[in-house]
């Protein structure tokens with residue numbers, strides 16, 4: 216039995232702010248249980264729902280030498296859908312009503328503590344992983360510590376590590392002096408071949424340099440991040456590590472996202488009966504959101520963090536033009552004020568066409584995937600993207616920009632060859648996007664049979680974890696030997 220430990224800052228169902236949580240919460244379930252014992256470490260945040268806190272059981276606690284103090288580390292555990300979870304409990308670091316804090320240096324302090332606490336917990340829970348699978352910058356110090364102080368200890372010697380980049384934009388950077396003091400790492404770790412980047416200490420960089428392998432969440436993103444435009448300053452390092460860097464596309468949980476069994480939606484349907492049944496969801500959603508009630512209207516969905524990454528400035532730019540068309544737009548998500556306000560404004564201006572729901576709700580997200588005809592995702596960059604996979608699963612046709620995982624998972628419609636599962640455009644240009652949306656409208660309104668064949672192909676596409684979990688297993692085997 217190979218032992219694998221996942222370490223991350225969020226994971227479904229316990230805590231979620233974005234796609235990272237979906238991956239951390241679903242991938243372990245799809246790793247072959249006969250050959251791998253996969254366990255997961257997360258922080259225990261005060262803002263987790265009480266129902267999940269109630270599931271956690273106290274294991275033990277100890278005091279960690281951290282930041283020149285003795286700091287409490289509680290270890291809790293819970294079993295969720297057969298997966299063994301552990302939680303690091305410290306009320307000073309993980310209190311607050313939000314998962315992430317706005318102060319970058321405090322974030323570094325909390326997650327450096329978390330990394331050290333996780334490693335120090337392992338002997339106490341009697342789980343010696345063969346490999347630690349780290350996710351994003353918050354866990355970047357684990358590969359560093361494994362190669363540094365923990366090497367001197369028999370328990371830790373030989374533990375391999377992998378880091379998966381879910382988003383290169385976030386790196387955990389702060390001045391060297393402060394980070395040195397927080398991490399306790401020796402001075403010679405803060406050079407450009409290790410943790411330093413552009414004069415700052417950079418925790419993600421540490422992870423990339425010291426991990427035994429680096430992955431990211433799609434093939435195209437793995438290529439893109441080796442270029443300056445997508446590389447966020449680390450493209451040189453990623454080129455240097457290109458032998459150990461690979462893209463493995465994310466899957467989604469096909470049990471949770473299943474139009475045939477989904478309890479959130481008004482009318483379940485499948486690949487055979489969607490032509491009759493799917494629209495009943497649209498009807499119900501139009502009523503729920505106060506949109507004009509008309510089965511025929513093309514409804515476009517957006518479920519997204521409202522940030523620059525998602526290409527929302529393109530939408531803002533052509534929103535008035537788009538709203539002249541015969542379409543409805545349903546938005547769900549929170550994020551930057553300017554995008555929240557932009558959608559609120561258009562909801563007010565075109566109240567029977569636009570519905571802006573500026574909050575997050577699992578329930579409404581499922582209803583949107585099931586009810587809409589198309590799903591818009593014009594991202595500036597997109598490491599993988601999960602919403603387009605959910606949309607495909609529900610026969611809701613993605614309209615995407617050809618970047619990262621969007622390019623790898625949505626096959627553009629070709630009307631001559633009768634192929635494709637969605638619509639896509641290349642350049643980060645608002646009118647190119649609008650043209651593509653209008654092309655989709657034209658197929659939807661004038662060639663409905665063709666549209667339904669796109670839906671057939673979308674629903675037949677397979678983005679369950681099966682294939683990708685196999686690729687992770689291959690990588691684990693190769694590293695563990």
Ligand code: GLC
Pocket residue numbers: 233234235238381382432465597598599600601620
């Ligand atoms: C981040 C990326 C997104 C990816 C997700 C899970 O949220 O922005 O593209 O799908 O991580 O890997």
